[in-house]
Amino acid sequence: MNIKDTDFRRGYQLSMLVGASGSTFLIVFGIIAIVNDRQILGLTLLAITLLVLVSMFLMWLMKNPSFGINGISIAVVIAFTYIISTGGIDNTGPLWCYPLTLIMMLLQGLRRGVIALFVLLIIAIVVMYIPFVSFVTADYPQSFKVRFIASFFALSIMVTIYEFLRERTHKRYIEISNELEHASHTDMLTGLANRREMLARLDAAYGTYNRHGAPFSIIMADLDNFKRINDTYGHVVGDHLLIGLGKLLSSVVRRQDLVSRWGGEEFLIMLSQTDRRQAMEVAEKLRLSVESAVFSDENKYQITLSLGVQSITEAVNTDTMIRDADRFLYEAKRRGRNRVAGPL
Numbered sequence: 001m002n003i004k005d006t007d008f009r010r011g012y013q014l015s016m017l018v019g020a021s022g023s024t025f026l027i028v029f030g031i032i033a034i035v036n037d038r039q040i041l042g043l044t045l046l047a048i049t050l051l052v053l054v055s056m057f058l059m060w061l062m063k064n065p066s067f068g069i070n071g072i073s074i075a076v077v078i079a080f081t082y083i084i085s086t087g088g089i090d091n092t093g094p095l096w097c098y099p100l101t102l103i104m105m106l107l108q109g110l111r112r113g114v115i116a117l118f119v120l121l122i123i124a125i126v127v128m129y130i131p132f133v134s135f136v137t138a139d140y141p142q143s144f145k146v147r148f149i150a151s152f153f154a155l156s157i158m159v160t161i162y163e164f165l166r167e168r169t170h171k172r173y174i175e176i177s178n179e180l181e182h183a184s185h186t187d188m189l190t191g192l193a194n195r196r197e198m199l200a201r202l203d204a205a206y207g208t209y210n211r212h213g214a215p216f217s218i219i220m221a222d223l224d225n226f227k228r229i230n231d232t233y234g235h236v237v238g239d240h241l242l243i244g245l246g247k248l249l250s251s252v253v254r255r256q257d258l259v260s261r262w263g264g265e266e267f268l269i270m271l272s273q274t275d276r277r278q279a280m281e282v283a284e285k286l287r288l289s290v291e292s293a294v295f296s297d298e299n300k301y302q303i304t305l306s307l308g309v310q311s312i313t314e315a316v317n318t319d320t321m322i323r324d325a326d327r328f329l330y331e332a333k334r335r336g337r338n339r340v341a342g343p344l
């Protein structure tokens, strides 16, 4: 999961919800104001509604939430400035500044939200305390002004704390979901793809094969006499050998191939764009690399692999291909281990 994608979706949905509910409110209050002979208030509210609707339309048209977020934020600043300058009805207008604070922080997020709330606070101070601002018609008592600025400031701090915690939780949620995503298709011990990931990749390759005829092959590889290594040196050494073997196999195949840990000491390798003959060659190359490799900690260990090969061109589907590769693997074991078996 990508934080940019979730922010994009959040911005889009938030703008739609805030825009739709906000413009419904504004239309109702605008019409009520006009009916009650407050033409200027009514028309101003309807003009702000128009700005909100246009920014939502542009957001939808351009598939860009910034249009919604910034358009509605500008509408909030205009509405905020207008209602505290005029006082609204009987000087009750400033009450609407509280929900606007919340909307601003929701839309802009923490960093830009703090700046936006600071701008709103400055507007409130200028409108209430600088007497020569010409468009200010409201006349608030001194005690109201002090309490309004103080309560607005307190609310801004609460909203900032809320947004800080929300963003932190959101980031953690994205991290955890990415970790889970990664763990769900990775083998914990070797860091290779796990069986689930391999099955998904085989399915995808099979789809491409059916559409474009690009062949692919698999190699089922199994460590020889691994039980003996475990029994002699212990499971920790066995684990280190599995990790080292995974690295070695990955270094031999190409980047577009996939090495997975299929189970215990079994590895399944998918070779894309590879036919039966080429796959047999790769399997032999893997066998030789493992045979000649020396794995070491305090001691030195040498291991061998038995490998079964199958190509999709020789199988009915991916299930039978895996079954065939397994069958060839056991044929290689039966014939004495440290060898490759596959379709001739």
Ligand SMILES: Nc1nc2c(ncn2[C@@H]2O[C@H](COP(=O)(O)OP(=O)(O)OP(=O)(O)O)[C@@H](O)[C@H]2O)c(=O)[nH]1
Pocket: 189, 222, 223, 224, 225, 226, 227, 228, 230, 234, 235, 236, 237, 238, 239, 242, 263, 264, 265, 333, 337
């Ligand atoms: N250390 C370690 N051992 C594992 C792991 N998974 C499976 N094994 C061991 O792999 C061994 C597999 O034993 P067997 O199935 O008898 O196969 P083998 O001894 O390799 O013999 P062949 O396959 O016939 O050559 C067992 O001892 C398992 O405990 C693992 O994650 N770590």
